[in-house]
Amino acid sequence: MNIYDFLKTGKFKGLEIGDNEDLVYQKFDKKILGKKLYTDSQYTDMFYFYAFGGALEICFVFHEVSHFTVTPHNHFFFLEYQQQKHWLDQLDNFHEFVELLHTTNIGWRFLRRYCRNKQLAIITEHHVVAFFDYKHKDSVGVEFQVNGNDRFEQADKV
Secondary structure, X not given: OEOHHHHHHOOEOOEOOOOEHHHHHHHOOHHXXXXXXXXXXXXXXXXXXXXXXXXXXXXEXXXXXXXXXXXXXXXXXXXXXXXXXXXXXXXXXXXXXXXXXXXXXOOEEEOHHHOEOOEEEEEEOOOOEEEEEOOOOOOOEEEEEEEOOOHHHHHHHO
């Protein structure tokens, strides 16, 4: 699945922060979303859907999308450039990803506060945060998140 539009706009297949449950069901088939999963059975105001085999995590708080996370794995997400698919789970390093962003004209900048230890974090022009985790010697873990508030923006200003 090409995630160019997601990185460029912060919307994933029409999914946006603030969407209610009915809107999400209009955008994604119930079979794709699966069952609602609650972190606490006593607290039903917060629940998750794990779509596409867990590649898309959607968090609802008070029945609205609070944030969602895209985790590239199993050759599921790619960026296409010059009719070539660049699989995000096959990226060898941060530099490759940044080069893809430049060639596809997606603006970005570092999130200094979240660049620590063996983690890098950047934010795209429309508030998609990409985390690059270098905890494992032979691979890099990549995760993309869109959050309903400006916590990443505000945290970087401190």
